[in-house]
Amino acid sequence: MSDDHIVTSFDEDMSRLEALFLEMGEMVAEQLKAATRALRKEDRVLAKQVVKGDRQLNKMEAELNDLAIKILALRQPFAGDLRKVVITLKSAGHLERIGDLTRNMAQRTNTITKAEADTGPIDTLIRMSEIVQDMIGSIMRAYRTGDTELATLVRALDQSVDTSHNALFREMLTYMMEDLRNISGCMHVMFMAKNIERMGDNVADIAKELIYMNTGDWPEGKRVKSDKTSKMILDPDNVET
Amino acid sequence: MTEEKTAQTDASTPIMTASGVDVFYGKKQAIKNVSLDIPENQITALIGPSGCGKSTFLRCFNRMNDTIDSCRVTGDIQFAGQDIYSSKVDVVALRSRIGMVFQKANPFPKSIFDNVAYGPRIHGLAETKDHLEDIVITSLRRAGLYDEVSDRLNEPGTSLSGGQQQRLCIARAIAVDPQIILMDEPCSALDPIATAIIENLMDSMKEKYTIVIVTHSMQQAARVSQQTAFFHLGELVESGATESIFTNPAQERTQNYISGRIG
Ligand SMILES: Nc1ncnc2c1ncn2[C@@H]1O[C@H](COP(=O)(O)OP(=O)(O)OP(=O)(O)O)[C@@H](O)[C@H]1O
Ligand SMILES: [Mg+2]
Numbered sequence: 001m002s003d004d005h006i007v008t009s010f011d012e013d014m015s016r017l018e019a020l021f022l023e024m025g026e027m028v029a030e031q032l033k034a035a036t037r038a039l040r041k042e043d044r045v046l047a048k049q050v051v052k053g054d055r056q057l058n059k060m061e062a063e064l065n066d067l068a069i070k071i072l073a074l075r076q077p078f079a080g081d082l083r084k085v086v087i088t089l090k091s092a093g094h095l096e097r098i099g100d101l102t103r104n105m106a107q108r109t110n111t112i113t114k115a116e117a118d119t120g121p122i123d124t125l126i127r128m129s130e131i132v133q134d135m136i137g138s139i140m141r142a143y144r145t146g147d148t149e150l151a152t153l154v155r156a157l158d159q160s161v162d163t164s165h166n167a168l169f170r171e172m173l174t175y176m177m178e179d180l181r182n183i184s185g186c187m188h189v190m191f192m193a194k195n196i197e198r199m200g201d202n203v204a205d206i207a208k209e210l211i212y213m214n215t216g217d218w219p220e221g222k223r224v225k226s227d228k229t230s231k232m233i234l235d236p237d238n239v240e241t
Numbered sequence: 242m243t244e245e246k247t248a249q250t251d252a253s254t255p256i257m258t259a260s261g262v263d264v265f266y267g268k269k270q271a272i273k274n275v276s277l278d279i280p281e282n283q284i285t286a287l288i289g290p291s292g293c294g295k296s297t298f299l300r301c302f303n304r305m306n307d308t309i310d311s312c313r314v315t316g317d318i319q320f321a322g323q324d325i326y327s328s329k330v331d332v333v334a335l336r337s338r339i340g341m342v343f344q345k346a347n348p349f350p351k352s353i354f355d356n357v358a359y360g361p362r363i364h365g366l367a368e369t370k371d372h373l374e375d376i377v378i379t380s381l382r383r384a385g386l387y388d389e390v391s392d393r394l395n396e397p398g399t400s401l402s403g404g405q406q407q408r409l410c411i412a413r414a415i416a417v418d419p420q421i422i423l424m425d426e427p428c429s430a431l432d433p434i435a436t437a438i439i440e441n442l443m444d445s446m447k448e449k450y451t452i453v454i455v456t457h458s459m460q461q462a463a464r465v466s467q468q469t470a471f472f473h474l475g476e477l478v479e480s481g482a483t484e485s486i487f488t489n490p491a492q493e494r495t496q497n498y499i500s501g502r503i504g
Contacts, residue, residue: 006501076460078487078499216489 013071014081018144020064021088024095025140027057029133031099032199035106036129039122039192042113050106057099064092080216087213091143094202094209098136101195101202108188117185120175124168125189128196131161135203139210148214155207155223161200162226168193169229197227253280256421256451257302262316264297264306271297273475274316279421279468284443284452286462286483289472290498295455298472299423302453303339304332320421337364340414344426346406348398348413353390356398356409357381360417376416383449384412385442404435411442415450422446424454428461440465459499463487471495473503 005011031053038046068089071077077085112119135154142150172186172193204223211219255278264272271294279285279302287295297306304325306312318325325335337360348356357377360366367373377394381387386408390401398409407427414422424443428436443452443465456462462469463483470480471494479492490496497503 004502010501078459078463079490079496081500082488 007075010071010075010077013067013075014084017064017067017071017085017088020060020067021092021095022140022144024057024060024064024092025136025143027053027060028095028098028102029136029140031057031102032105032129032133032136035102035109036126036133038106039109040126042109044110044113047106047109047113051103051110054099054103057096061092061096065089068092083213083216087209091206091209094206098199098202101199105192105195108192112185112188115184117188118182119185119189120182121171122189124164124171125193125196128161128164128168128193128200131157131164132196132199132203135161135200139203139206142207142210146214148211151207151210151214152219155204155211155219158200158204159224159226161197162228165193165197166226166228166232169232173232253283255279256281256320258317258319259298259301260317260319262298262301262314262318264294264301264315265311265313266309267311271475272301275472275477277470277477277480279451279453281451282447282449283467284447284454284465285468285470286466287453287455287470287472288457288459288462288499289478290503291457293472294475295472296425299425299453299455302421302423303336303341304330305336305341307332337417338419339421339423340417340419342407342410342414342422342424342427344429346403346410346430348401348406348409350397350399352395353381353398353401353409354394357412357416360413364417366417377412380412380416381409383415383446384408385438385445386412402435404431404438407431407435407439408442411439411446415446419450421451421453424452426455426457429457436461459487471498473498 005014031050034046034053035050037043038050068085071085075081111117135157138150138157139154141147142154169190172190176183176186208219208223211217257279258277259279260276262272262275263270275298277285287299289295297312300306301314301318302320302325304314306314314326320335320339323330349359351359354377357380358367358373361373361376367376378387381390386405389405390396393400398406401409407430411422411427428439431439440461443454446452454462454466466483468480469483469486471478471486471490471492473494479486479490479495481491486495487499490499494503
């Protein structure tokens with residue numbers, strides 16, 4: 001929207017809402033980056049920092065919720081403004097959820113590092129995390145600039161997270177079959193991978209919501225989901241490696 | 242309409258259809274080539290900044306503009322199979338089919354009963370005294386006022402509160418059994434409770450009547466109407482289902498107005 005609102009404080013409230021959301025996005029991306037680094041470096045101090053940092057994120061979400069409700073109650077926005085407030089509120093919930101999943105990942109890192117458990121290869125997991133970090137960065141840019149095309153692109157990107165998740169699932173099953181002592185570490189990696197896969201879904205949901213926010217229409221057609229792990233069985237007598 | 246793009250409309254049979262309506266006050270054009278369908282048994286809200294021509298357009302529907310000397314209306318407004326501006330139309334009869342409620346409640350300086358009985362009397366709608374009483378009571382009930390005034394029907398209409406007076410005017414409009422009721426900012430002088438009562442009343446009235454309302458309150462338009470038409474500088478910028486207009490208007494000018502960016 002080009003024009004300024006007649007009521008200046010309305011514009012101020014809206015800017016504050018946007019800023020809070022962007023801040024949350026930045027923090028979520030940083031948390032995930034740190035959690036991933038902690039895993040790679042087996043850094044328990046960093047992992048604990050990530051767990052603590054999530055509280056700050058929850059606080060920001062609470063503040064954003066209060067502000068959005070205040071705007072709805074006192075300003076009664078319509079049309080594009082209404083969509084912006086409601087979608088920002090909804091998308092902030094997705095960011096908060098990504099934060100929770102990141103915290104869980106850091107807790108698991110702490111557990112396996114402390115136990116010095118063998119996890120097998122985690123390159124695929126790292127790659128999944130990097131894709132999701134990119135997705136978060138892009139979706140926040142799409143929010144800031146109102147870029148519907150970029151949001152559409154991000155929505156499609158989630159497929160590559162699913163594909164990596166499938167590959168990792170197979171890798172981990174194989175690794176666990178090789179040596180029972182690997183199971184504990186591998187299970188944690190599997191759960192971390194599931195966490196990251198869920199983060200990707202949350203970003204894809206934000207992307208869908210941004211498309212609605214910008215255009216007033218929900219994107220047509222179902223997003224292609226490529227997570228096949230729910231259907232995977234490995235036959236121990238017939239493992240392809 | 243100059244622009245083709247409109248928000249999504251709820252299809253419903255129009256009871257009234259305006260096509261290519263122009264209105265002039267002397268040389269000054271107040272309404273420019275407006276076409277709009279009024280769907281039956283729905284509430285249509287006319288919104289837009291002050292001076293954009295909402296009241297002028299509303300008055301076209303029952304030829305109230307005829308009472309203004311300098312005012313000239315051209316174009317076509319179809320109601321009940323004919324152009325209401327045709328010379329064959331009996332304007333008094335037309336106004337009994339299409340009633341009007343104004344911004345400021347304007348009860349006659351008569352009793353509550355006589356205020357409502359006035360229309361049926363001059364139109365000769367009641368055969369007996371009992372029948373007239375029936376009409377008055379039914380109208381007061383439909384206007385949601387009867388219970389509050391049943392024991393003082395002979396007191397002056399002006400003794401009522403603002404909200405009650407406005408409902409009295411609605412009862413008066415209903416008494417001649419119209420099909421359409423035009424309302425020009427009927428709640429602008431009322432407090433939120435009295436406003437809510439009238440809005441609730443309108444909602445129940447739409448089963449029997451078609452309502453066209455001019456309102457300055459976006460919230461009111463959003464709450465009560467099914468169709469919204471946005472006017473700006475004498476033009477109809479956009480009309481469509483209220484839900485679409487208030488969540489996803491097609492025109493930038495509509496977007497700007499309803500979100501408080503042009504006054
Ligand atoms: N009786 C009249 N004689 C001359 N010009 C008039 C008359 N009534 C209205 N106008 C002009 O026609 C235009 C439209 O007026 P109208 O009253 O229809 O606007 P409106 O949208 O109802 O405004 P508001 O929201 O302030 O009631 C205005 O420019 C007004 O000055
Ligand atoms: Mg007016």
